[in-house]
Amino acid sequence: MKQRVVIGFLGTVLDEGRTAKRWERWRPTIALAQQEDWVVDRLELLYDPKHQRLLDRIERDLASISPETELVPRALPLADPWDFEQVYAALHGFVRGYSFDTEREEYLVHITTGTHVAQICLFLLTEARYFPARLLQSSPPQRGSKGVGGELRTIDLDLSRYDLLAQRFAEERAADLSLLKSGIATLNPAFNRLIDAIERVATRSRAPMLLLGPTGAGKSFLARQVYQLKRQRHQLNGPFVEVNCATLHGEGSMAALFGHTKGAYTGAVGERAGLLRQADGGLLFLDEIGDLGVDEQAMLLKAIEEKRFYPLGSDHEVESDFQLIAGTCRDLQRDVAEGRFREDLYARINLWTFPLPGLAERREDIAPNVSFELERQGRELGRMVRFNKQALVRYLAYAESGEAQWRGNFRELSASVTRLATLAEGGRITEVDVLEEIERLRTQWHAPVPSVGGVDLADLLGEEGLAGLDRFDRMQLAAVVAECRRHANLSAAGRALFDVSRIRRKSSNDADRLRKYLTKFGLDWERVKTDR
Amino acid sequence: MTEPQAMITLDGSQGEGGGQVLRSALSLALITGRPFTIEQIRARRSRPGLLRQHLTAVQAAAHFCDAELEGATPGSQRLRFVPGAVRGGEARFAIGSAGSTVLVAQTLIPALMAAGVEARVELSGGTHNTQAPTADYLTQVYLPLLRRMGADVELALHRHGFYPAGGGELTLHIRPATALKPLVLETRGEVRERRARVLLAALPLIVGERELETLLDRLRWPVDAGQIEPLPNDQGPGNTLQATLVAEGLTEQFCTFGERGVPAERVAHQLAGIVNKHLAHGAPVGVQLADQLMLPLALAGGRYVTGPLSGHSLTNLETIGAFLPGRLQQEALEQRCVRIVSEIQTPTQLNSRTSMFT
Numbered sequence: 073m074k075q076r077v078v079i080g081f082l083g084t085v086l087d088e089g090r091t092a093k094r095w096e097r098w099r100p101t102i103a104l105a106q107q108e109d110w111v112v113d114r115l116e117l118l119y120d121p122k123h124q125r126l127l128d129r130i131e132r133d134l135a136s137i138s139p140e141t142e143l144v145p146r147a148l149p150l151a152d153p154w155d156f157e158q159v160y161a162a163l164h165g166f167v168r169g170y171s172f173d174t175e176r177e178e179y180l181v182h183i184t185t186g187t188h189v190a191q192i193c194l195f196l197l198t199e200a201r202y203f204p205a206r207l208l209q210s211s212p213p214q215r216g217s218k219g220v221g222g223e224l225r226t227i228d229l230d231l232s233r234y235d236l237l238a239q240r241f242a243e244e245r246a247a248d249l250s251l252l253k254s255g256i257a258t259l260n261p262a263f264n265r266l267i268d269a270i271e272r273v274a275t276r277s278r279a280p281m282l283l284l285g286p287t288g289a290g291k292s293f294l295a296r297q298v299y300q301l302k303r304q305r306h307q308l309n310g311p312f313v314e315v316n317c318a319t320l321h322g323e324g325s326m327a328a329l330f331g332h333t334k335g336a337y338t339g340a341v342g343e344r345a346g347l348l349r350q351a352d353g354g355l356l357f358l359d360e361i362g363d364l365g366v367d368e369q370a371m372l373l374k375a376i377e378e379k380r381f382y383p384l385g386s387d388h389e390v391e392s393d394f395q396l397i398a399g400t401c402r403d404l405q406r407d408v409a410e411g412r413f414r415e416d417l418y419a420r421i422n423l424w425t426f427p428l429p430g431l432a433e434r435r436e437d438i439a440p441n442v443s444f445e446l447e448r449q450g451r452e453l454g455r456m457v458r459f460n461k462q463a464l465v466r467y468l469a470y471a472e473s474g475e476a477q478w479r480g481n482f483r484e485l486s487a488s489v490t491r492l493a494t495l496a497e498g499g500r501i502t503e504v505d506v507l508e509e510i511e512r513l514r515t516q517w518h519a520p521v522p523s524v525g526g527v528d529l530a531d532l533l534g535e536e537g538l539a540g541l542d543r544f545d546r547m548q549l550a551a552v553v554a555e556c557r558r559h560a561n562l563s564a565a566g567r568a569l570f571d572v573s574r575i576r577r578k579s580s581n582d583a584d585r586l587r588k589y590l591t592k593f594g595l596d597w598e599r600v601k602t603d604r
Numbered sequence: 605m606t607e608p609q610a611m612i613t614l615d616g617s618q619g620e621g622g623g624q625v626l627r628s629a630l631s632l633a634l635i636t637g638r639p640f641t642i643e644q645i646r647a648r649r650s651r652p653g654l655l656r657q658h659l660t661a662v663q664a665a666a667h668f669c670d671a672e673l674e675g676a677t678p679g680s681q682r683l684r685f686v687p688g689a690v691r692g693g694e695a696r697f698a699i700g701s702a703g704s705t706v707l708v709a710q711t712l713i714p715a716l717m718a719a720g721v722e723a724r725v726e727l728s729g730g731t732h733n734t735q736a737p738t739a740d741y742l743t744q745v746y747l748p749l750l751r752r753m754g755a756d757v758e759l760a761l762h763r764h765g766f767y768p769a770g771g772g773e774l775t776l777h778i779r780p781a782t783a784l785k786p787l788v789l790e791t792r793g794e795v796r797e798r799r800a801r802v803l804l805a806a807l808p809l810i811v812g813e814r815e816l817e818t819l820l821d822r823l824r825w826p827v828d829a830g831q832i833e834p835l836p837n838d839q840g841p842g843n844t845l846q847a848t849l850v851a852e853g854l855t856e857q858f859c860t861f862g863e864r865g866v867p868a869e870r871v872a873h874q875l876a877g878i879v880n881k882h883l884a885h886g887a888p889v890g891v892q893l894a895d896q897l898m899l900p901l902a903l904a905g906g907r908y909v910t911g912p913l914s915g916h917s918l919t920n921l922e923t924i925g926a927f928l929p930g931r932l933q934q935e936a937l938e939q940r941c942v943r944i945v946s947e948i949q950t951p952t953q954l955n956s957r958t959s960m961f962t
Binding site: 105108220 | 651653654655656657677678679698699700701702703728767768769770771805806837838840841864
């Protein structure tokens with residue numbers, strides 16, 4: 073049987089008593105040792121040296137009524153026992169210096185004596201498991217009850233030990249998971265495990281998260297659900313701010329993120345708070361973080377670490393405390409290795425990394441997502457749309473087959489359902505509608521891309537890379553590459569490609585913009601020029 | 605070598621108080637050398653299982669016979685006790701939460717006095733507890749009767765201990781007896797002396813005065829029969845009121861305890877009621893003593909007459925019957941009185957290294 077060790081304060085009021093009358097009073101520390109069916113093997117009594125005389129008396133009284141109990145007085149000088157910081161620091165010091173032997177001893181932290189502040193600190197330190205203990209609360213004998221020992225109650229702060237509470241938490245957790253999945257009853261075990269992990273991190277940690285996955289896998293969507301969850305738990309009270317870093321470029325990108333003062337740069341007419349400051353107290357979702365410029369990366373790192381940064385053109389730092397979620401479809405590790413992404417920033421955001429599988433790897437989740445999308449469409453269109461039974465069977469058979477590529481993942485599925493819902497007559501999606509949609513998807517995935525300017529994208533991206541691109545992107549990229557190859561350098565190509573915005577914006581960031589565009593496809597100038 | 609003996613199983617939830625079943629069983633295990641298991645210890649109580657004061661009795665008994673123990677922890681509802689041979693020696697036991705030292709002493713006395721060993725036991729804790737005989741009762745009533753049976757037992761009270769402060773000290777000294785003789789207590793005889801006594805520690809003298817006045821008045825005893833004995837403050841708080849009857853046949857003593865919130869007069873009235881009830885039936889042995897003499901009687905033989913048996917006594921008879929079947933008989937007498945008889949010619953087989961019977 074384990075030795076029972078109680079740790080508590082000497083009660084300067086409740087344990088006091090000089091005359092024999094003290095025995096008629098309930099004294100909590102004494103009462104610990106007056107239980108007829110419960111023995112304290114060791115009592116670690118925290119006391120201020122100025123109460124030495126009281127301690128001596130308690131020691132004598134304990135010896136008399138509880139010969140089984142070893143008293144270990146622990147001097148803990150406290151100038152002001154009502155000062156939270158002081159008491160916490162003193163107790164923290166005590167607990168750090170104490171060697172617990174949980175194999176052989178069970179610990180109870182007695183919270184009935186000591187100031188309320190001491191009680192709070194003991195609670196916090198126990199809750200944080202500094203004290204590997206249960207709380208012990210004693211109360212005076214009830215009117216008419218026998219003896220002077222009163223009642224003892226132990227409180228285990230491990231809430232999972234209480235059946236009723238555990239059930240509640242399970243229900244709450246189920247609700248959290250459901251929220252993260254937007255109520256979609258997903259079946260894919262890998263995805264469900266992932267959501268499970270995200271829920272645990274989201275409810276317990278404020279550290280940045282990194283969501284990996286192909287475009288359309290639902291990164292932005294998930295970030296928004298994490299925000300909702302944290303908001304529900306009162307962990308956030310600010311807004312959800314979403315930025316796609318691929319859309320930021322040049323000086324404007326700094327200003328957009330970090331804000332600027334009036335006249336900070338040409339065209340900075342007024343003052344601007346910037347997205348980071350807007351996200352104060354809330355959640356900032358930086359999608360395509362791999363596309364962030366090097367300067368912005370440095371600023372962002374400072375902002376994450378210090379929760380403060382300089383707006384463009386300002387001498388004064390501003391503060392913003394936000395939860396960061398970053399998203400990317402790129403291999404950031406490779407970007408770090410090749411010097412495109414700061415290693416320190418990567419280390420900072422790479423603490424909780426969650427790879428989101430594409431739709432093709434979660435075929436069992438297509439059906440629940442289709443019904444979810446349909447319902448959403450119904451709400452947006454203001455009328456409910458349903459599949460005819462056979463139509464649904466046909467549609468799912470195709471959608472779940474290996475033939476369906478779902479390159480654009482959930483975004484693509486959503487678009488497909490949107491088309492079906494919009495075209496459906498009388499709120500019913502028929503087999504005919506489905507067959508037409510299947511035809512559209514087939515065309516989208518299998519239609520050959522017309523050669524633009526004699527550029528073979530397969531050479532540059534490989535067949536696999538090419539398969540992940542929309543027809544739209546393929547055609548645009550081929551045209552851009554063709555244009556690049558007609559120019560001597562990046563700047564010249566940039567000038568030619570961004571000819572109109574160049575004039576309107578009166579700035580010269582075309583080369584940067586072009587570089588970013590190419591980087592999005594894993595390309596750079598050298599590769600575009602040489603791989604002819 | 606002693607042959608392995610059959611385990612006796614007792615039900616600790618039976619009758620009155622599993623604590624008493626336990627103490628009797630411990631004494632009997634030492635005396636007979638028979639192992640026992642007691643189950644469901646105090647199962648129907650609000651705090652079931654072994655209490656600290658019971659455990660001290662278990663440890664003390666185990667000490668004097670090197671017993672094997674199982675379940676000797678606070679709150680345990682099952683205890684297994686396998687005794688070895690009884691030995692003497694010196695020992696000290698402290699009883700927590702001001703538990704009764706007298707109950708521990710009473711567990712050891714019958715076992716050790718019959719074992720032919722010398723033992724000196726120091727006990728600390730409560731010496732004057734409610735629900736237990738007091739140390740004064742032991743020295744003035746119980747031990748003189750045991751000495752009449754040939755036992756050599758002395759008890760010295762060094763310091764009073766009351767609940768809840770405890771801190772009482774007493775020493776029990778047992779020397780080998782030559783042989784135990786039967787005890788016969790059939791008539792009270794003339795009451796030669798009546799004494800009333802108040803023990804008072806850390807309480808105002810007026811409390812004792814009111815108790816004494818009321819008691820003497822109710823019993824119509826002369827004023828000089830009363831005595832107040834103030835104790836040092838550090839032995840209190842504590843208050844007990846005792847009435848002693850010294851008769852030709854034996855000395856009997858009864859007591860009640862002062863309690864916070866209970867008027868002194870009521871403490872006195874309670875005691876007067878007990879004394880009058882005892883005197884009314886004419887039997888020499890009081891309710892408490894009847895209970896305590898059963899074991900010595902079972903060992904040495906004899907008989908006594910007492911009033912109606914208490915629940916405690918009936919339970920005790922059963923416990924003794926489990927270890928020493930048929931040893932004690934009861935005969936009903938007039939006025940619901942009872943005679944307890946133990947017919948044995950030769951002394952009990954003793955569980956002792958020095959005993960010629962083992």
